[in-house]
Amino acid sequence: MAKCHELDMQSMYDNQVWKLVDLPEGGKTIGCKWVYKKKTDMDGKVHTFKARLLAKGFGQTQGVDYDETFSTVAMLKSIRILIAIAGYYDHEIWKMDVKIAFINGKLLEDVFMTQPEGFVHPENSRKVCKLQRFIYGLKQASQSWNLRFDEAIKDFGFIKNEDEPCVYKKVNGSVVIFLVMYVDDILLIGNDIPTLKNVKSWLGKCFSMKDLGDVAYILGIRIYRDRSKGLIGLSQSAYIDNVLNRFGLQDPKR
Numbered sequence: 704m705a706k707c708h709e710l711d712m713q714s715m716y717d718n719q720v721w722k723l724v725d726l727p728e729g730g731k732t733i734g735c736k737w738v739y740k741k742k743t744d745m746d747g748k749v750h751t752f753k754a755r756l757l758a759k760g761f762g763q764t765q766g767v768d769y770d771e772t773f774s775t776v777a778m779l780k781s782i783r784i785l786i787a788i789a790g791y792y793d794h795e796i797w798k799m800d801v802k803i804a805f806i807n808g809k810l811l812e813d814v815f816m817t818q819p820e821g822f823v824h825p826e827n828s829r830k831v832c833k834l835q836r837f838i839y840g841l842k843q844a845s846q847s848w849n850l851r852f853d854e855a856i857k858d859f860g861f862i863k864n865e866d867e868p869c870v871y872k873k874v875n876g877s878v879v880i881f882l883v884m885y886v887d888d889i890l891l892i893g894n895d896i897p898t899l900k901n902v903k904s905w906l907g908k909c910f911s912m913k914d915l916g917d918v919a920y921i922l923g924i925r926i927y928r929d930r931s932k933g934l935i936g937l938s939q940s941a942y943i944d945n946v947l948n949r950f951g952l953q954d955p956k957r
Contacts, residue, residue, distance in 0.1 A: 707754035708737065712822055715756065718806050721816065721832035723824060732815045732831050734759040735840070756819055758840035775849065777869035777885045782921065783937065785870070785881055789892045790928070790935030794879075795899055797891040798918040801852075802911040804887035808837040808847025845886070852884060855909040859902065873902075888921060 715721070726732060740753045789796045801807075816832040818824065837844040853863065861871035861882060871882040880893035880902060889906070893899050906912050918926055927936040947953045 707739075707752055708821060711754050711756055712819070714803055714806075715838070718803070718836060720806055720836045720838060721834045723818075723827050723830040724815075724833045725829075726815055726831045730813075730815055732817050734817050735819055735838075737820065755839055758814075758816055758834075758838050760840045760842045760844075775868045777883045778867065779922065781867050781870055782883055782885070782890065785883060785890070785892055786926065786935060786937070788881075790933065792894065793930060793933065794892050794894050795896060796918045796926070796928075797899060797903070798915040798921065799889040799891065799903065799906060800913040800915060801887040801889065802913060804852075804910075805839055805841075805844040805848050806836040807851050807910055808844060809851060810834055810837055810847070812843075814841065848886075849884075852910075855906075856882060859905045873898075885922060890918060890921060 735756055735758050738755050738757045740755060741751070786796065788794070814834045816834055818828070818830070818832055824830065834841075837847055849869075853868075856871055857863070859873070860875075861873045861880075864870040864872065869884045871884075873880045873882075875898070878893070878895040878898050880891065880895070880898055882902070883890040883892070889912075891899050891902055893902075903912075903914060907914075920926060923939065923942055925938040925940065927938060928934065944953070
C-alpha cells in the first residue's frame, strides 16, 4: 500500500499541486486524509489498489475559499441511448480515462492545507500547503474540472448538448462524433476512425489521458458486442453477484 501512496504523491509533485508556505496571519487550513480504492475489471475482479489524497473539504467556508460547487455528469440513460445508436449504425465506441482529472481545474481562491500524513517535509514541518491546483475533496473541484474540460473540447469544435451538458457532438459533412463525459470517464462514439484518433490526440495534448481502446465496460456495466450480427448488449452481472453475496443469496438452491 505504501507504493500506492508514493505514486499519488509523485503525481502531486510532478503537477506542482501545492507549494509549502507559512500560513498567513488570520489564515486557516483544511486537513487531508488518505482514501483507498479498488479498481475492478468488467467481471468485478480487483486488478489495482489505489491510494488517493483527499482534501477535507468540509473545512472550507463558502465565500472565503469556495463559491459555486454545482457540477454535472452524463445521465445513465443518455449513455445507454448513445450506445444503442452506435450499435444500430455500427459506430466505433472507444473509452478513455483522465488521470487525476481534478488537478486540471483552475483554482482561483487561496486554499491552505496541512501537509499529508507520512509526507511531512522534515525541514519545513511547520509550513502548510498552499494549493495551486485542485485535488479531490475540495468543494469546487468537480465544477472547475467540468468548466476546464468544456473549454478544451469546444476548442476542438465540439458543441455541447443543451439538455445534456456532458454530451458533446461534432459534425463535419457525413462524419459524426459524440463525446460523453462522466467525471473522468470519456466515451468517444463515431463513424470515422481518423477523426476519432484526432480527438484522442487532442485530449492527450490537453490532459494526461489513458487510452482504453474499444469500450468493454462503463460505470460498472459490461458491454457485449457482436458487430457481425449488429448486436450490442449491457450486463450488470458483477453488480448482481455482489448484491447476492451481500445478502447471502449466492446459492441458487437456497
